[in-house]
Amino acid sequence: MIPTQFDYLAPTTVEEALSALATHGDDAKILAGGQSLLPVLRMRLNAPEMVIDLGRIESLRGIRDDGDAIVIGAMTPHSVVGKDPLVKEHALLIHKAVEHLADEQIRHRGTFGGALAHADPAGDLGAPALALDASFVIAGPGGTRTVPAAEFFVDLFETAIGEDELLTEVRVPKHTGWGAHYEKFVRVAHQWPIVAVAATVKGSAGSLEDVKIGLTNMGSTPLRAKATEDALRGGGDLATAAQLADQDTNPPSDLNGEASYRRHLAKVLTRRAVTAASGG
Amino acid sequence: MTRINLTVDGAKVADDVEPRMLLVQYLREKLGKTGTVVGCDTSNCGACTVHLDGTSVKSCNVLAVQADGSEVTTIEGLAATYDGGDLHPMQEAFRECHGLQCGYCTPGMIMQSVAFLKENPKPTEEEIRVGIEGNLCRCTGYHNIVRAVQLASGQGDHQSAGASTVGVPAEEATS
Ligand SMILES: Cc1cc2nc3c(=O)[nH]c(=O)nc-3n(C[C@H](O)[C@H](O)[C@H](O)COP(=O)(O)OP(=O)(O)OC[C@H]3O[C@@H](n4cnc5c(N)ncnc54)[C@H](O)[C@@H]3O)c2cc1C
Ligand code: FES
Ligand code: FES
Numbered sequence: 001m002i003p004t005q006f007d008y009l010a011p012t013t014v015e016e017a018l019s020a021l022a023t024h025g026d027d028a029k030i031l032a033g034g035q036s037l038l039p040v041l042r043m044r045l046n047a048p049e050m051v052i053d054l055g056r057i058e059s060l061r062g063i064r065d066d067g068d069a070i071v072i073g074a075m076t077p078h079s080v081v082g083k084d085p086l087v088k089e090h091a092l093l094i095h096k097a098v099e100h101l102a103d104e105q106i107r108h109r110g111t112f113g114g115a116l117a118h119a120d121p122a123g124d125l126g127a128p129a130l131a132l133d134a135s136f137v138i139a140g141p142g143g144t145r146t147v148p149a150a151e152f153f154v155d156l157f158e159t160a161i162g163e164d165e166l167l168t169e170v171r172v173p174k175h176t177g178w179g180a181h182y183e184k185f186v187r188v189a190h191q192w193p194i195v196a197v198a199a200t201v202k203g204s205a206g207s208l209e210d211v212k213i214g215l216t217n218m219g220s221t222p223l224r225a226k227a228t229e230d231a232l233r234g235g236g237d238l239a240t241a242a243q244l245a246d247q248d249t250n251p252p253s254d255l256n257g258e259a260s261y262r263r264h265l266a267k268v269l270t271r272r273a274v275t276a277a278s279g280g
Numbered sequence: 281m282t283r284i285n286l287t288v289d290g291a292k293v294a295d296d297v298e299p300r301m302l303l304v305q306y307l308r309e310k311l312g313k314t315g316t317v318v319g320c321d322t323s324n325c326g327a328c329t330v331h332l333d334g335t336s337v338k339s340c341n342v343l344a345v346q347a348d349g350s351e352v353t354t355i356e357g358l359a360a361t362y363d364g365g366d367l368h369p370m371q372e373a374f375r376e377c378h379g380l381q382c383g384y385c386t387p388g389m390i391m392q393s394v395a396f397l398k399e400n401p402k403p404t405e406e407e408i409r410v411g412i413e414g415n416l417c418r419c420t421g422y423h424n425i426v427r428a429v430q431l432a433s434g435q436g437d438h439q440s441a442g443a444s445t446v447g448v449p450a451e452e453a454t455s
Contacts, residue, residue: 001321008282008299008345031346038341039323041300051299055346079335103414104396105326108335109342189413 003041010053014139017052021164022141024050030166032114035106060168069171074113081112091172093180093200097128100184113167119159122192126153126222127214131198134172140165153221178202181276183269187256193217194256195265199273208232218249218266228270242271284348289357297344304328304339307354315356315387326415329388330354336395355387370394370432379428381419389415393429402433
């Protein structure tokens with residue numbers, strides 16, 4: 001199927017894009033890599049009158065070092081993030097999660113910012129961004145604001161980005177030297193996870209200095225496994241701490257599994273992810 | 281209508297298109313390049329894979345207007361990107377290894393495999409399987425497709441890719 005008719009703009013600066021958004025309001029939809037939006041338009045689940053393509057805005061692409069953080073431009077394709085040496089050195093967890101996201105063709109087109117703005121609870125980048133305490137730089141008519149990951153994800157497919165705003169970049173605090181692992185449980189190849197666990201660890205097995213754990217698809221937004229993190233920081237053993245991974249979660253029941261099954265998965269995958277992240 | 285200019289299989293083309301037109305529609309319906317096929321409605325199957333500015337994309341999931349100013353290579357122009365003969369070495373390898381049955385997935389498989397080898401010239405069998413995970417084949421069981429990619433990468437030979445070795449692990453089949 002093909003999308004309904006729409007008009008199309010391809011601005012070359014963020015300012016132009018914002019003024020197009022201001023003019024067209026909620027009749028407009030932003031197009032990044034199109035890897036989630038185009039399927040939605042083709043299935044006619046959405047029918048915007050105007051599509052504003054960010055693909056020609058060079059300033060939204062690329063990854064840079066900014067002191068205690070690395071900054072990932074919203075329009076940087078997954079395949080570039082996956083190969084970037086800064087990401088690998090300072091945010092290994094993102095490197096690991098991108099490796100297993102979708103398939104090669106999708107990774108060539110889909111973007112880092114697009115995936116996060118899409119806010120699919122089964123998306124693979126939300127939990128790593130949350131675990132790494134990333135912050136989101138959002139540009140709007142009144143200027144730029146920065147939103148912490150804990151406030152960025154609002155609900156199913158809903159973020160803090162307003163209708164007249166766009167995500168320009170994501171700041172990821174450096175976690176240099178931290179081990180990391182993304183444990184993704186899928187039914188078939190190149191699919192969204194039924195549940196996934198993103199773990200990053202300072203120190204090694206037996207002498208953990210710190211640990212951060214994000215959960216994918218255990219609720220309407222990415223979540224932190226806080227109880228497990230606290231237990232591990234307090235010196236608890238992993239097998240016991242992992243049993244707390246589903247605390248304060250609200251997993252869905254769907255074709256791929258019941259909520260109770262997802263709770264079970266969260267515990268098992270947390271144990272595996274932390275073990276792998278700490279070099280076990 | 282939006283004006284687009286691009287290079288497709290080495291030829292410059294310019295057209296006015298509806299913004300909603302998909303790249304695959306443009307290739308097939310406007311340019312008659314029916315070698316690129318559509319196998320699904322969900323961007324899962326990879327049959328429509330082409331190269332856009334040198335990397336593989338699913339052309340059912342790209343708007344023609346997004347390709348404005350770009351260079352597109354389809355299965356029809358692949359051989360011409362390689363000056364060794366009528367077929368690209370990957371096409372040759374698929375033929376040698378019988379890497380197809382009905383052939384529907386083949387254009388996409390070949391385009392993805394070529395892009396994949398550019399990024400990873402000497403992959404292991406496991407890496408090949410992951411590299412082509414966005415391409416679905418309903419017929420072959422992938423076995424001979426993987427062999428073909430191994431052959432095109434200069435690893436393995438076509439004898440080990442014959443029907444007699446179906447089901448034999450790579451290590452044994454290629455040794
Ligand atoms: C076959 C297939 C398999 C996939 N598998 C996975 C998977 O395993 N894991 C996974 O995580 N994802 C998967 N995806 C989705 C993929 O990650 C997409 O790239 C991503 O979800 C969307 O990124 P995009 O750049 O393509 O955004 P688009 O599709 O262009 O946009 C997505 C949404 O975000 C909005 N948006 C985009 N950018 C901005 C911005 N800068 N500011 C404000 N709003 C914005 C758009 O308006 C739209 O609503 C898959 C997709 C396909 C087709
Ligand atoms: S037709 Fe494009 S992925 Fe199936
Ligand atoms: S050969 Fe028939 S689908 Fe692959």
